[in-house]
Amino acid sequence: xxxxxxxxxxxxxxxxxICQHRSCRKQGAVAVLAAFQALPVEDVKIMASGCLGQxxxxxxxxxxxxxxWYSHVLPLEVQILVEKHLLGGQIVTKMLYHRFHxxx
Ligand code: FES
Numbered sequence: 795x796x797x798x799x800x801x802x803x804x805x806x807x808x809x810x811x812i813c814q815h816r817s818c819r820k821q822g823a824v825a826v827l828a829a830f831q832a833l834p835v836e837d838v839k840i841m842a843s844g845c846l847g848q849x850x851x852x853x854x855x856x857x858x859x860x861x862x863w864y865s866h867v868l869p870l871e872v873q874i875l876v877e878k879h880l881l882g883g884q885i886v887t888k889m890l891y892h893r894f895h896x897x898x
Pocket of ligand 1: 813814815816817818819844845846847848849850854856
């Protein structure tokens with residue numbers, strides 16, 4: 795089941811959801827969530843989510859409201875996402891989830 799943003803997420807400029815369901819947890823999603831929580835960004839909410847419906851491609855990370863999906867995210871890559879995407883406003887192309895973001 796896809797977890798869509800709830801009303802309390804609307805007050806944040808951005809929300810980052812990190813799937814913590816079975817498949818993503820097996821692929822290291824707990825450490826990815828911890829890495830995001832260790833690098834807080836003003837007005838960005840970091841959330842554990844249920845299954846995002848993309849099992850096997852995890853850890854899955856979804857940035858809202860722009861609906862940018864990252865797949866196979868490693869804890870060591872979280873700093874890149876925080877610096878480039880959350881702080882710098884630039885999508886990290888090489889980490890995008892191919893199913894929703896076509897490769898060029
Ligand atoms: S377990 Fe993470 S997308 Fe399904």
